[in-house]
Amino acid sequence: MPHGFYAWVTFFTAMFNVNLMELGLSEKEALLYLLLLRSGPAPASSLAKRLQIKRVSLYPLLESLTERGMVAYEQTPTGRKYISHDPICLLDLLEKESAQIRHRMELAKRCVEKLHSWTV
Helix, strand or coil, X not given: CCHHHHHHHHHHHHHHHHHHHHCCCCHXXXXXXXXXXXXXXXXXXXXXXXXXXXXXXXXXXXXXXXXXXXXXXXXXXXEEEEEECCXXXXXXXXXXXXXHHHHHHHHHHHHHHHHHHXXX
């Protein structure tokens, strides 16, 4: 592959990494998600090696991304392989957070009303 291609991939990876971090992912979670998007299904050992982190450090990242609905795993005869969900899951994640914030706002409004009536 030409040198320019690698520069392009590096640039866009860095850009997406920053964007994912602004959406609430840690740097390692963002790198892991991008890796899974590019590589497809992979075992934890391969992911840890490619990210240059210990496998025991990788599992909490995979668990966090799984809880957010960004990563899943499939059980194969050779073990678990992790796979990323479609990037549309980022919108689903933010919609859930938005719904939680709306719920908390309503709860806060009710608390403020009750506290005002209690103190007056």
